[in-house]
Amino acid sequence: MSTDIGAWAVPVAILGGAIRVSTPFLFVSLGEVLTERSGRINLGLEGTLVFGAMSGYAVAYLSGSAWLGVLAAALAGTLFGLLHGLICSLPKVNDIAVGISLMLLGTGLAFFFGTAFVQPVAPHLPSIPLGWWSDIPQLQAALRVNVLFLIGIVLALLLAWMLKTTRVGLILRVVGDSTDAARAMGLRPNLIRIAATATGGAFAGVGGAYLSLFYPGSWSEGISSGQGLMAVALVIFARWDPIKAFWAALLFGGAGALGPALQSVGIAKGYYLYYAAPYVLTLGVLIATSSPNRATTGAPGELSITK
Amino acid sequence: MTAALHAKTPAPGGALAVETVGMTMRFGGFTALDDVSIRIAPGTLHALLGENGAGKSTLVKCMMGFYHASSGQLMVAGREAPVADPRQAHALGLGMVYQHFTLVPSLTAAENLVISREDAPRVIDWRRETAALEEFMARMPFRVPLGQPVSALAAGEKQKLEILKQLYLGRRFLILDEPTSVLTPDEADEVLGHVKALCSAGEITVLMITHKFREVTAFADDVSVLRRGRLVGQGRVADLSHARMAAMMMGEATLPAPAARHGTPGEVVLAVEGAVAPDRSGLKEISVDDLKVRAGEIVGIAGISGNGQMEFMEMLTGQRALISGGMQVNGTPYHATRGEQRRLAIRTLPEEPLRNACAPRMSVAENIAFRSFDAKGAGGKGAPSSFWLNRRQMRKRGEALVAGFKVRTTSVDAPIAALSGGNVQRAVLARELSGDVDLLIISNPCFGLDFAAVSEIRTRIMAARNAGTAVLLMSEDLDEILELSDRVLVMSEGRIVYEVPAAEADIPTLGSHMGGHHMGGHA
Ligand SMILES: Nc1ncnc2c1ncn2[C@@H]1O[C@H](COP(=O)(O)OP(=O)(O)OP(=O)(O)O)[C@@H](O)[C@H]1O
Ligand SMILES: [Mg+2]
Numbered sequence: 010m011s012t013d014i015g016a017w018a019v020p021v022a023i024l025g026g027a028i029r030v031s032t033p034f035l036f037v038s039l040g041e042v043l044t045e046r047s048g049r050i051n052l053g054l055e056g057t058l059v060f061g062a063m064s065g066y067a068v069a070y071l072s073g074s075a076w077l078g079v080l081a082a083a084l085a086g087t088l089f090g091l092l093h094g095l096i097c098s099l100p101k102v103n104d105i106a107v108g109i110s111l112m113l114l115g116t117g118l119a120f121f122f123g124t125a126f127v128q129p130v131a132p133h134l135p136s137i138p139l140g141w142w143s144d145i146p147q148l149q150a151a152l153r154v155n156v157l158f159l160i161g162i163v164l165a166l167l168l169a170w171m172l173k174t175t176r177v178g179l180i181l182r183v184v185g186d187s188t189d190a191a192r193a194m195g196l197r198p199n200l201i202r203i204a205a206t207a208t209g210g211a212f213a214g215v216g217g218a219y220l221s222l223f224y225p226g227s228w229s230e231g232i233s234s235g236q237g238l239m240a241v242a243l244v245i246f247a248r249w250d251p252i253k254a255f256w257a258a259l260l261f262g263g264a265g266a267l268g269p270a271l272q273s274v275g276i277a278k279g280y281y282l283y284y285a286a287p288y289v290l291t292l293g294v295l296i297a298t299s300s301p302n303r304a305t306t307g308a309p310g311e312l313s314i315t316k
Numbered sequence: 317m318t319a320a321l322h323a324k325t326p327a328p329g330g331a332l333a334v335e336t337v338g339m340t341m342r343f344g345g346f347t348a349l350d351d352v353s354i355r356i357a358p359g360t361l362h363a364l365l366g367e368n369g370a371g372k373s374t375l376v377k378c379m380m381g382f383y384h385a386s387s388g389q390l391m392v393a394g395r396e397a398p399v400a401d402p403r404q405a406h407a408l409g410l411g412m413v414y415q416h417f418t419l420v421p422s423l424t425a426a427e428n429l430v431i432s433r434e435d436a437p438r439v440i441d442w443r444r445e446t447a448a449l450e451e452f453m454a455r456m457p458f459r460v461p462l463g464q465p466v467s468a469l470a471a472g473e474k475q476k477l478e479i480l481k482q483l484y485l486g487r488r489f490l491i492l493d494e495p496t497s498v499l500t501p502d503e504a505d506e507v508l509g510h511v512k513a514l515c516s517a518g519e520i521t522v523l524m525i526t527h528k529f530r531e532v533t534a535f536a537d538d539v540s541v542l543r544r545g546r547l548v549g550q551g552r553v554a555d556l557s558h559a560r561m562a563a564m565m566m567g568e569a570t571l572p573a574p575a576a577r578h579g580t581p582g583e584v585v586l587a588v589e590g591a592v593a594p595d596r597s598g599l600k601e602i603s604v605d606d607l608k609v610r611a612g613e614i615v616g617i618a619g620i621s622g623n624g625q626m627e628f629m630e631m632l633t634g635q636r637a638l639i640s641g642g643m644q645v646n647g648t649p650y651h652a653t654r655g656e657q658r659r660l661a662i663r664t665l666p667e668e669p670l671r672n673a674c675a676p677r678m679s680v681a682e683n684i685a686f687r688s689f690d691a692k693g694a695g696g697k698g699a700p701s702s703f704w705l706n707r708r709q710m711r712k713r714g715e716a717l718v719a720g721f722k723v724r725t726t727s728v729d730a731p732i733a734a735l736s737g738g739n740v741q742r743a744v745l746a747r748e749l750s751g752d753v754d755l756l757i758i759s760n761p762c763f764g765l766d767f768a769a770v771s772e773i774r775t776r777i778m779a780a781r782n783a784g785t786a787v788l789l790m791s792e793d794l795d796e797i798l799e800l801s802d803r804v805l806v807m808s809e810g811r812i813v814y815e816v817p818a819a820e821a822d823i824p825t826l827g828s829h830m831g832g833h834h835m836g837g838h839a
Contacts, residue, residue, distance in 0.1 A: 174439060174440045176439075176440065186423065187420050193382070193414060194432060310422065
């Protein structure tokens with residue numbers, strides 16, 4: 010049964026789509042915020058995302074528990090982050106180059122181990138029907154919110170709070186902004202960066218598990234359409250702020266949902282164009298927020314792109 | 317809730333006795349420090365003198381565990397105290413204000429203070445901490461805005477915050493590396509007076525690196541002098557004259573005589589009309605209505621740091637875009653591009669040159685070549701540009717200027733960031749003061765230079781003026797402004813508020829204009 014809600018169908022579908030599509034963006038970008046705030050860039054998160062999707066799916070299938078899958082993806086992400094962090098701690102190593110090679114390694118390994126799991130069906134992650142108060146089925150569908158999205162919101166708030174009012178958070182910012190100051194303070198910048206990169210990796214791994222265990226909800230080689238890379242651009246747009254990263258993820262998710270939403274109300278002509286919306290948005294947003302006069306405000310001083 | 321100062325000051329002891337024994341430091345084949353033994357008695361203010369590159373910063377960095385001495389030991393309170401890293405030094409009660417700022421730029425002053433505390437709480441209750449900080453600030457002789465990110469503070473304010481931080485941490489032995497170089501004489505007296513009082517009260521011991529004899533005589537108890545990494549003299553300040561200390565520092569070298577002023581100002585070279593730009597907070601505006609600098613004239617801009625000098629300098633060097641108004645050089649509009657600067661022979665020296673005028677990890681020779689690397693010959697006015705780099709010539713020029721300006725460096729291929737503070741300044745001055753210069757815009761040119769270098773640099777500036785260069789000099793050192801300028805302007809709260817020919821300038825009047833609303837801010 011379907012109630013006719015007319016033109017409202019599009020925004021409602023976009024809302025639901027935004028929530029669905031934004032979750033991996035949210036996790037990857039929160040992880041990248043954490044990593045970049047410590048002064049490192051991890052471009053390898055795309056690889057971590059894909060490997061997380063594969064390992065999460067595999068473990069969920071083998072154990073029969075989706076949550077064990079998420080845990081496995083987080084662990085795999087931690088390992089990738091750790092690897093990135095350790096390699097970048099060696100002298101004269103460029104974090105961008107390491108990131109790109111780890112991205113290729115991650116996707117490659119995922120495809121290699123993942124062939125066995127293309128066919129089997131793993132359990133899905135649960136979602137919460139937040140639309141119970143409405144009797145419009147479209148709205149109910151849109152507001153069927155997955156649990157990871159809610160966890161992501163909590164993590165964003167937690168991260169923002171941590172950066173502002175906890176010792177760990179301030180130390181992270183110190184290390185990210187000035188290695189000299191950190192050393193004068195008696196901190197060990199490398200250790201802190203490794204920890205931040207590992208944690209960031211875990212976040213990206215969970216983002217991957219979401220892809221294979223909730224939406225689209227199966228493992229295949231084409232599971233990621235570059236979310237891991239776009240999330241890095243999103244972090245710049247969000248000015249390294251977790252709360253802004255949340256809104257940015259939602260915006261990107263909404264753009265990603267534009268194509269399917271239009272298709273759902275029967276606009277068939279040129280809807281492929283709308284599928285490009287997130288990529289166009291990425292470009293547009295980066296151009297619009299750039300400025301010839303000031304350096305990107307809020308950029309951690311030790312990032313290799315701002316130095 | 318009484319601030320951390322009390323919580324952290326260890327009950328027994330107070331001021332610490334600290335001693336270095338045979339401290340030696342080698343960087344590769346270069347010996348920066350050679351068998352230096354100094355004893356600093358508890359509760360005294362000990363001055364460490366020495367020319368640029370003598371090894372002063374190296375010595376104190378070894379004491380703080382920032383460098384690992386090649387040999388030698390540190391004794392704290394009569395006991396051997398190995399310091400592997402700054403954290404261990406802190407645990408012993410040793411603290412230091414470094415010559416290059418070590419505050420975290422994107423953190424606010426309050427965040428910088430709180431996070432520097434060893435016992436920073438896991439979760440910070442900002443309301444409580446802010447109250448405690450306000451209360452701490454109220455007891456200090458000077459204050460710094462707590463809520464602003466440090467990157468928005470001027471050099472003088474950063475230096476104050478560095479010292480405040482150490483006091484806030486309740487250190488019992490404090491090393492100050494040129495603490496007053498960016499402060500006005502009044503501010504310096506205030507700060508050092510307070511530090512000295514803490515020493516006399518037996519709360520802290522201080523080792524202070526300085527180039528200013530006046531401060532040594534007025535505040536220090538003892539003095540040690542380094543020359544080329546060796547301890548060459550020591551004594552009680554009361555027993556030593558300035559001349560004696562200077563002789564110890566310099567060895568046989570002699571000072572150049574101060575340059576005479578001759579010639580009269582000519583045509584207007586630089587004209588700034590109604591130039592407006594946002595200040596570093598973005599909330600207020602810097603507005604310079606009418607400023608003219610003529611050929612063969614030095615115009616000095618006096619003012620307390622943080623009153624818009626930094627922004628005005630950035631406007632002149634093209635680092636800060638104008639909202640309205642404009643600048644003209646020789647009657648044509650000037651936008652501070654590199655091409656214009658070369659064509660019109662304009663040179664600039666901004667404050668904190670390592671950050672604003674150098675590529676820290678590039679070599680000294682490359683940094684010296686910034687004005688000329690893409691031009692044929694020495695890159696003078698109208699030199700044709702060249703596509704290929706001439707490395708050999710760059711090196712040769714670098715070597716010549718390094719020798720000419722007595723920059724002390726292991727080689728011209730060393731990264732410029734490895735040079736001592738004063739030597740970075742010299743290297744940049746070498747670049748900016750050589751060749752034809754029609755307009756020279758400089759900010760605090762003698763920041764961190766030893767007295768011999770100061771008189772040498774001032775002589776060069778005066779010589780440039782006498783040869784017809786228009787000079788705009790911004791300085792927080794009023795003596796420097798009065799010594800060099802033909803005309804003195806005062807900048808306060810982003811505006812030029814006063815102008816007077818140098819011959820008629822008197823310090824109290826200048827001081828009251830410089831003070832503006834700041835007068836009320838000081839205890
Ligand atoms: N990390 C380093 N690597 C190589 N050489 C260094 C390093 N640090 C300092 N030096 C050299 O050691 C010498 C002493 O430097 P130091 O910074 O101690 O001088 P300083 O007495 O503090 O001078 P200034 O008054 O200019 O600050 C200089 O010649 C400097 O080039
Ligand atoms: Mg020094």
